[in-house]
Amino acid sequence: MHEISLVRNIFRTLESNFSFEELEKINAIDLKVGLLSNVEPMLMQSAFEAVVSAEGKFQNTKLNILLVPILVHCTTCDQTSEIKEYNFVCTVCGKPNNNVVQGTELLIERVHFN
Amino acid sequence: MQIVRTSKNMRGSVQCDNTTMHLLQANDFVADAIRQEVRKRNILLINIVSSAGSGKTTLLQETAKRLKDKLNIKVLVGDLETERDAARIRQAGIDALQIVTGGICHLEAQMIWQAMQKLNLDNTDMLIIENVGNLVCPASFDLGEDYRVTLIATTEGDDKPKKYPRMFLTSELMLVSKADLLPYLPFSVEAVVKDAREINPTIEYLTVSSTSGQGLDEWCNWLLEKVKEKKETTQEKELVVS
Ligand SMILES: Nc1nc2c(ncn2[C@@H]2O[C@H](COP(=O)(O)OP(=O)(O)OP(=O)(O)O)[C@@H](O)[C@H]2O)c(=O)[nH]1
């Protein structure tokens, strides 16, 4: 995967949204990662550490990865069900369903300041 | 950006707006621009993905032979380091441009946009992208394509869909390639279709071989049909507008 470039993306996104003083105060970033985003949390953590030590930015910032499961919504039953083992079916009616409403996320959910 | 600022001096935590802090936002923005551009120009855009060596370039060579007199086709080929695939496709008689990613494991919309500026797209019916051989990363990058086609070779084993669910979830067509080798391999087309459809119930499939020619007419007809559909829908929109 391309975790290193994703970490650079996180930094760029923050830098374009916060002032220099605000950036200095960021002590944690909550990253929301869907199970379908193809991001491996362990690799993401080590990529984060690698970029921090290479670029010297965000030295006092922690990366929290929030993994979220895959959810599909069935219009027939108006129910949302969680997908297990990539078996894309509605657990209520058992019909095949790939109307994914959660699971592809790759975004900064929250930024913590001290 | 929509950030709920609790005070002028940031303290505590701030909730971010989902769409603006999306990490692949830049890619998706360019992908939309590509979508608009190909719609305006009436071009069908196809993104072909697979693991390394599943037979993408060979299939495009065979496709070129069969369709070059019927359609005006252009190809963009992504490769980590070499220029070889574009040369192979040009030999088969269609215009191809190589995008050397220099080690990046997927194509991004920005690379496609830049390459499109170098192609003469006048009167082009179809632009085909051969992505970098990799079933993981290219799945996350929208290139503005109308259809995503995934190749899975009989030599790879029939358990691929569940290992790379996002790719199968986002593809409209699965091509089981190197079908000429089926008699010699423990590969079940039925099993791979079943697995793929557990992920994506609407995925279509074709069994093809670039060596024996099996399924290539169906594949070419599928492309011709999609080119026709695209031109029709664009024309309908023009009628509505005028
Ligand atoms: N038996 C058989 N071999 C094939 C077929 N199609 C391709 N091959 C062989 O598979 C190998 C890889 O084919 P390519 O077309 O280069 O595969 P690719 O997907 O473009 O590879 P990358 O671009 O490196 O990911 C070559 O040695 C081809 O000759 C086929 O239908 N049957």
Ligand SMILES: [Mg+2]
């Ligand atoms: Mg190739």
Ligand SMILES: [Zn+2]
């Ligand atoms: Zn249901």
